[in-house]
Amino acid sequence: MMDADEIRLMSDVLAADPASLVFLQLGEALRRQGQLDLAWRVALRGVERHAQRPDAHDLLARVAADRGDFDRARAAWESALALAPGHPAAQKGLGFLLFQQGLLQDAERLLVAAQAADPGDASVANALARIRALGGATAGGRAAGPPPVGPTPPRGSVAIPASVSRPSRTTQALAAPVPFAPTPTDARDVFLDVLPDASHAALLLDADGLVVAGRYRGPDGRDLAADVGAQLSGVSDEASRAMRHLDVGAWTHLAVEAEAASVAMAPSGEGIVLVAAPRRVPLGFVRRVLDRAVERARRWLESGT
Amino acid sequence: MKLQVAADWVEAPLKAFVDDARAEIAVLMHPTGQVLGQFGFTRSVDVQTACALGAAIYASAGELGRQMQGRPFGVMHYAGKDKQVFLAPVAITGGTLLLLSVFGEESSLGLVQLYFQDFQRAVAQAAPPWQGAESALASDFEAELNRNLAAMFGRG
Amino acid sequence: MSSPYGGMLAGLIRHRGVKGCLVVGERDGLIVDSTVQFGVNAQTFAALTASLFRKARRAAQAAGFGDATFVQLEAERGRVCAVGRGDLVLVVVAEPRVNLGLVRVDMLKAAERLS
Numbered sequence: 001m002m003d004a005d006e007i008r009l010m011s012d013v014l015a016a017d018p019a020s021l022v023f024l025q026l027g028e029a030l031r032r033q034g035q036l037d038l039a040w041r042v043a044l045r046g047v048e049r050h051a052q053r054p055d056a057h058d059l060l061a062r063v064a065a066d067r068g069d070f071d072r073a074r075a076a077w078e079s080a081l082a083l084a085p086g087h088p089a090a091q092k093g094l095g096f097l098l099f100q101q102g103l104l105q106d107a108e109r110l111l112v113a114a115q116a117a118d119p120g121d122a123s124v125a126n127a128l129a130r131i132r133a134l135g136g137a138t139a140g141g142r143a144a145g146p147p148p149v150g151p152t153p154p155r156g157s158v159a160i161p162a163s164v165s166r167p168s169r170t171t172q173a174l175a176a177p178v179p180f181a182p183t184p185t186d187a188r189d190v191f192l193d194v195l196p197d198a199s200h201a202a203l204l205l206d207a208d209g210l211v212v213a214g215r216y217r218g219p220d221g222r223d224l225a226a227d228v229g230a231q232l233s234g235v236s237d238e239a240s241r242a243m244r245h246l247d248v249g250a251w252t253h254l255a256v257e258a259e260a261a262s263v264a265m266a267p268s269g270e271g272i273v274l275v276a277a278p279r280r281v282p283l284g285f286v287r288r289v290l291d292r293a294v295e296r297a298r299r300w301l302e303s304g305t
Numbered sequence: 306m307k308l309q310v311a312a313d314w315v316e317a318p319l320k321a322f323v324d325d326a327r328a329e330i331a332v333l334m335h336p337t338g339q340v341l342g343q344f345g346f347t348r349s350v351d352v353q354t355a356c357a358l359g360a361a362i363y364a365s366a367g368e369l370g371r372q373m374q375g376r377p378f379g380v381m382h383y384a385g386k387d388k389q390v391f392l393a394p395v396a397i398t399g400g401t402l403l404l405l406s407v408f409g410e411e412s413s414l415g416l417v418q419l420y421f422q423d424f425q426r427a428v429a430q431a432a433p434p435w436q437g438a439e440s441a442l443a444s445d446f447e448a449e450l451n452r453n454l455a456a457m458f459g460r461g
Numbered sequence: 462m463s464s465p466y467g468g469m470l471a472g473l474i475r476h477r478g479v480k481g482c483l484v485v486g487e488r489d490g491l492i493v494d495s496t497v498q499f500g501v502n503a504q505t506f507a508a509l510t511a512s513l514f515r516k517a518r519r520a521a522q523a524a525g526f527g528d529a530t531f532v533q534l535e536a537e538r539g540r541v542c543a544v545g546r547g548d549l550v551l552v553v554v555a556e557p558r559v560n561l562g563l564v565r566v567d568m569l570k571a572a573e574r575l576s
Contacts, residue, residue, distance in 0.1 A: 218525075231520040238516040239534055241325070242509040242541075245419070249537025256517045259527025276526075283533075284562075384489075413515075415490020415508030 007033075014042075019049055027059045031066055032186060034223055039063045047076075054084040061093055067221035070198070073097060088117035092124060100197065104131050126193065188215040188225075190300050194292040199278050201228075202293040204300075206271040209233030213300065216276070228276070236265050236272045253290070255283055264290040268297045308344045315342035318427035322404075326420040329388070330407035333395070333428075335435075336360050341402065359392055359405040380421075382414055391417050395428050400435030402428065464494040469551075469571045471496060476567070478559030480539075483552045484575065485511045487518075487545060501554055506541065510552045514543040531565065544568045546575040 010026040023046035030039035043060040050056045061076035074097055080090035095110030108131050115124045190213040191202035203214035209230045216225040239251045254265045257279070264286045265274040275290040308323065310316045315333055319342045323331050330345035332352065338360040346352045367377035380393040388409050395402040404424065408417055470482040474496050481497030483506060490508035497503045514532050521529040532543045535557075542553045542564060551572050553564055 224525075228524045231524040235513070235517045235520045238513045242513050242534070243536055245325075245505055245509060246536070246539070246541070248539030248541075251534055251536045253533075253535040255531075255533045256521055256526075256529050257531040258521040258529045261521075261526040263521070263526065413488060413490035413508065413512055415485075415504070416512055419490075419505055419508045 018045075021050070021053075023049075024055055024059055027063065031059075031063050034188075036063060036067050036221065036223075040067065052083060054080040054087045054090060057083070058087065058089045058093065061090070065093070065097065068198075068217045069221065070097060070101070086113070086117070088114055091117070092121070095124070096127060099127055099131060107131060123193075130193070187213040190214055191293050191296055194289065194296050195275075196289065200275060200281075200289060201277075202273065202275045202289075203229050204268060204271060204273050204297045205229045205233050209237075212271065213297065229274070232263060232265065232274055233272060236267070253287065255287065257283060262286050266290055266294050268294055269301060273297050308342065310342035312341055314431040314433065315428075318424050318431060319344065321427065322406075322420050322424040325423070326406070326408065326417045327411040328406045328408050328417070330355075330405075332356060332359065332405045334359060334403050334405065336363055336394075336401060336403055345407070355405060359403055362392060363394070363403055380418075384414070389414065389417075391421070393421060395425050397429060397432040398434040402432070402435075466494045466575070467496075469574055470494060473551075473553055473564070473567060473571060474498075476555075476559065476564050478556040479553055479564065480556060481506065481552075481554040483507050483510075483554075485550045485552055487511050487515055487548050487550045493549065497554070506552060506554050510541055510543050511550050513541075514545055514550045518545065531569065533561065533565070542568060544572040546572045549575045551575060 007026065007029050010022050010029070013022045014020055014026060023042050027039050027042040027046060030036075030042060040060075040063050043056070043063045046053075047056045047060050057076045057080035061073045061080065064070070064073035064076060074094065077090045077094035077097070080087050081094065084090070091110045092114040095107050095114055098104075098110065099107035108128065111124050111128050111131070115121065115128065118124070190204065195202055201214070201216040203216060203225055204212040206212050211225045211229045214225065215223065216228050218224050235256065236251075236254060239254050243249070243251050250267070252266065256263045260279055261276050262279060262281060262283055263274055263276045264283070265272050273290065273294045275286055275293050277286045277289070308316060308320050310319065319331060319333055322328065323344045328344065331343065332340060332346075332355055333342045334340045334356045338353075338356040340352055340356050343352050346355070362381065366381055370376055370378035380391070382392075383390040388407055391404075391406045391408070391414070393404050395404055404421065406417060464484070466484045470484070473479060473482040481495065481501040481503060483495040483497070483503055484493040485491065485507040486493060488511075490511040492503055492507045495503045495507070497506075513534065514529070517532045518529040521527065530544065534541045538557065540555045540557060540559060540561065542555070542561070544551045551568055553568060555561075555564065
């Protein structure tokens with residue numbers, strides 16, 4: 001990851017020459033650091049100046065996706081592909097987005113093309129495997145499932161991520177073993193493919209309640225992982241304290257149902273994994289997602305990241 | 306914040322109580338006011354005040370209990386708006402000690418009572434036989450108190 | 462001891478695998494009423510579960526999830542469930558083999574009678 005000095009240097013270059021293509025690297029570096037507002041401004045200005053460059057639209061799409069603005073992300077990737085139909089990053093990005101939106105037929109088409117451009121990309125291979133495990137697309141191009149109902153948070157509270165209506169995965173899909181995804185370059189993406197849809201969130205926290213992996217965005221796109229993780233890790237500390245005196249052994253799962261969300265937690269090494277879902281999701285389902293997230297965390301940590 | 310003790314055997318039970326019960330303040334003392342260990346205070350004068358008041362409350366409550374029901378009251382609990390106070394006798398061989406504790410939102414009376422039971426057992430096992438009230442009321446009591454406080458606050 | 466909750470607790474402890482049921486003050490962790498099998502330390506479960514529920518409630522509110530309604534803790538050799546209403550918490554202590562779904566449904570119904 002680039003350090004602050006490198007980012008400053010690129011900013012200076014861009015300030016001196018606003019037409020410089022350094023905005024591509026700068027925007028990506030800011031995105032990886034989580035400075036999404038700045039990344040967005042850089043990407044937007046880059047697209048305005050370089051509207052004919054597919055890379056510029058690709059950068060904008062990635063930042064938009066990180067901000068939870070999936071409509072904008074989709075539009076930007078489509079623009080990139082309109083300019084360069086074989087753009088591998090846009091094929092991959094849009095392919096994943098459509099996959100998560102349940103548009104499996106279109107997702108498969110794009111991911112097959114992305115795989116042809118880079119046969120060694122295991123994340124693409126895994127996504128294609130999952131699409132095929134779901135039995136491919138229905139006639140309408142969507143995965144089977146009830147239409148989603150977003151959570152209604154109490155007034156004044158922050159809802160868990162639900163910025164796009166997406167159909168949930170079928171129970172059959174959830175029962176399928178989780179393919180081992182390669183180590184993502186961004187720790188925030190570790191749980192991306194074990195979560196049914198964008199309304200779920202998963203975090204890996206260390207013993208101090210600090211976020212190690214995963215992401216948690218509010219409806220306004222703000223990253224709330226640190227706040228949410230810190231609050232909820234205190235509950236697991238309390239559980240550990242209770243277990244010392246209750247003589248029922250070590251705790252294995254903790255679930256909290258609240259007005260707007262259900263949260264399930266489990267120990268993972270010295271820390272915990274937690275999964276949050278809208279209140280409408282049955283607790284048993286949240287528990288299954290948690291088990292998959294725990295397994296994913298274990299493999300990711302063992303991979304030496 | 307550091308736990309400070311005037312005798313080594315006090316440390317483990319008092320630390321366990323403070324950690325488990327999440328006490329903000331805890332003082333183990335003799336009913337005469339002589340302090341044996343404390344957590345949460347930063348000035349010796351505050352410890353002396355707390356011990357003096359705690360001992361006085363315990364003595365008054367004991368007498369009130371004898372007047373009302375023929376035997377002293379035991380545990381005392383005061384629930385304030387934000388903080389709560391817990392004052393209870395701790396039996397040891399040859400005498401009684403007192404534990405004064407203050408706790409807030411991170412704890413509860415139920416938890417403090419629960420961990421106080423553990424504390425009582427631990428102190429009963431660890432404490433040496435008390436020499437008796439005579440030694441606490443000896444002419445060198447003030448000097449003994451000052452020595453204890455100096456040891457705990459790292460002076461002299 | 463006779464309390465308004467005796468019937469409720471008697472109904473809950475009839476579930477297979479349930480070893481104890483308690484109504485506890487959330488703030489002080491003290492028992493209001495309880496029905497427990499021999500060997501279950503009611504005071505310990507009351508104080509610790511009330512504290513856990515209170516912590517979960519505050520964490521859920523701080524995280525923006527609203528008020529916590531149900532907390533379930535699973536351990537190697539037992540399960541503890543808690544439902545809150547007002548300043549009281551209904552606690553069930555159970556063995557691992559308990560039908561948690563059924564107990565949860567009955568706890569949520571019973572909690573409506575807590576005042």
